[in-house]
Amino acid sequence: MSTVQDYIDKNIETFQGQLFELLRIPSVSTDSSRKSDVQKAAGFLSTQLKEIGLDKVTVHETPGHPIITAEKIVNENRPTVLIYGHYDVQPPDPEELWDTPPFEPTIKNGRVYARGASDDKGQSFTHIKSVESYLQTGTELPVNVKFILEGEEEIGSPNLVPFIKENKDLLSCDMVLISDTAMFGEDQPSITYGLRGLAYMEVHVQGPNRDLHSGVYGGAVNNPANVLADIISKLKDEDGVIQIDGFYDDVEPLTPEMREAYSKLPHDEEAYKKDLDLKEVFGEKGYSTLERASARPTLDVNGLWSGYQKEGAKTVLPAKASAKISMRLVPDQHPDKIAKLFEKQVLSLAPDSVTVNVEAHHGGHPVVIDLDYYGLKAAAQAFEDVYEKEALYSREGGSIPIVADFQKILGVNSILMGFGLTKDALHSPNESFSLKDFHRGIKTSARFLELLPEYS
Structure with a gap:
């Protein structure tokens, strides 16, 4: 050698x-x-x-x-x-x-x-x-x-x-x-x-057939942006636990050997927060920051758009609101199964006053x-x-x-x-x-x- x-x-x-x-x-x-x-x-x-x-x-x-x-x-x-x-x-x-x-x-x-x-x-x-x-x-x-x-x-x-x-x-x-x-x-x-694996989704909420004056129609027509925000808020609880029926059914638990391997990693929590200009980290209770970031499944909004977004004010009730949402997966979650569970959950949260469409993009195991x-x-x-x-x-x-x-x-x-x-x-x-x-x-x-x- x-x-x-x-x-x-x-x-x-x-x-x-x-x-x-x-x-x-x-x-x-x-x-x-x-x-x-x-x-x-x-x-x-x-x-x-x-x-x-x-x-x-x-x-x-x-x-x-x-x-x-x-x-x-x-x-x-x-x-x-x-x-x-x-x-x-x-x-x-x-x-x-x-x-x-x-x-x-x-x-x-x-x-x-x-x-x-x-x-x-x-x-x-x-x-x-x-x-x-x-x-x-x-x-x-x-x-x-x-x-x-x-x-x-x-x-x-x-x-x-x-x-x-x-x-x-x-x-x-x-x-x-x-x-x-x-x-x-x-x-x-x-x-x-x-x-981790991946299931990448897109959600579209359609309300009226056109943007409306918020003073004339506000209070009488459901706002797609409000509906989308409400749906997203119900996908996780205050402890960061994902609220999709069946989401955790196939999750392989961390073994003592895996958690021991994590404990040996030289992670500095204060330096981590300082680098990101954060006062506190957030995530699923019972797990360390490193475990949450690489060994537990997640759900995050990657993009969110609706209504008027340019300078100044425009009193509009938007006709449509959309979001891109990714879920990082762990063994033994299957991206296709998770995508279907996500779609079912989102549609179950949608009121009859809007139309919701869920699209699955790419995924990985x-x-x-x-x-x-x-x-x-x-x-x-x-x-x-x-x-x-x-x-x-x-x-x-x-x-x-x-x-x-x-x-x-x-x-x-x-x-x-x-x-x-x-x-x-x-x-x-x-x-x-x-x-x-x-x-x-x-x-x-x-x-x-x-x-x-x-x-x-």
Whole structure:
């Protein structure tokens, strides 16, 4: 292993230079004018995979942007790790808020600033370089590796799930390795072992056939904005408990082991409130802030609109009011079931004086990996060996739908080995990534591959 780690140390500046080449490519998947740039990024990565010595490197065209696969099978009896990443990025807008050009990597205070630096070019590139460090030193890979890199993650991966379903044999593996999350804190490695699911809804309340004068009709016609506010207020009680019949029926309770893992996380409640300019936090009684934010289901209004909203006054009784509402889900809640329960509850609260329409948008399944899973244990040891600090276990409140898709289609767990930090400003101006963590990430990935057979 020392040969591999020495290779990483001696070549880290070269690795950084190659990453910067990738960061200069404006592979914005949502912008049709950047389609050739997304293709260019795919070409850059496929060349990298070939040059480091991987086999069957293929750029698969899709109705959208390409998917890249590659592999190195050293022994059929060893574990196979499928490494997933995405090379598309968010738009840089608003560009005027960037301190440096978003597609010209700039080093400041040990961090590289560029769109995609952390999400996800920098993080996923660590695994390409760790595999290179085995192959280019003549050190046999301890496991079989496969890669799948996509260019549509930032637009919901519309072609990835069909591709996985059609290529299950090509992608067959024992686990998936993903680096697209954050560590719990600076110099504090952590492994994300759970992600919440999602049910995203839209509610429309229609009253009269047109906006009305509030002085002429007020008191005689029900106001859709008032009705919507009343419905929303009845979806949760004063303790933050969701008031939808059957909502909690399938919720998997937190185990003592999970709650112990939470208790070890270095959370500062006062700093948390100060950062948000809050006097108090709010949430379901009986749970800590971290548990509420990542291990318990939620219901939140994401958008609310009705009536006159411009400057000054207009005495209007609006004809329509609407809201967007998301529910974060935990095992074993099913997004389709929750969407139906939500619709039924909202309609039951609607008076006959208005018409209510409920629409279900997208959803995603929650995922939690057993803390005894051997892949998690190997990842934790790899972090500890490189960072010289015990790795903690955390869950995230957000969703990465592809993790549930890998579990459902390929029947395997995902190891979420994030090297980023919350201060990386993902999706925001001045996105950055610690070059120290880029270096340590490569070494941690290499160590993980070495340790895995010992834990399997």
